[in-house]
Amino acid sequence: MILRSTSSVLPSSLDEFVHWEPVDGYKYEWNDGKIIRFGKLKKKHLFIIRGLQQLFFRTTAFSKGGALIMEQDVMLSGIQMRRPDLAFFNGQQIDASTASDEEPIPEFLIEVISPTDDAEKVEEKLVEYFDSNVRVVWHIYPDNEVVYVYTSRKQVKICTDLDLCSAFPVMDDFEIAVKDLLSTYF
Secondary structure, rough: OOEEEEEOOOOOOOOHHHOOOOOOOEEEEEEEEEEEOOOOHHHHHHHHHHHHHHHHHHHHHHOOOOEEOOOOEEEEEEEEEEEEEEEEEEEHHHHOOOOOOOOOOOOOEEEEEOOOOHHHHHHHHHHHHHHHHOEEEEEHHHHHOEEEEEEEOOEEEEEEOOOEEEEEEEEEEEEEEHHHHHHHOO
């Protein structure tokens, strides 16, 4: 059994970080020895995430054992552990992960961007995601009512109003209009 630390002392290694449970309610990520702190989850973000998970439950990927997991630890490399707001793992990845020490890389990630998020850090994570073979990334900006759907760093669709945001080519049947996505809260 692994005991998780709830100490307020910051971890000094990736192993310590993985077993560390901060008590302050903030979200933390590890990037090559640096601990990155993010703001607490806002209520509207929680409503958006719930709406996306409810949409996911109606997909073929869900019926085939896939999972859309909130704030899952994602090991992008031996020195980078990120916690996207939502990460999609298909059923095969989940099944294979039980027989391997290798961490699966999600093909689809969603980040809900806060006004306090640093644009440079958001871009840095986007680079890391695509360098790790993530295939689709959504950046949701609730306050601006816009979603950026990336299929590479150079291929981005900017969605507003009735534009459909899609997880294609990862999932054919996971799509939602921006207005519908944000109406889960507004």
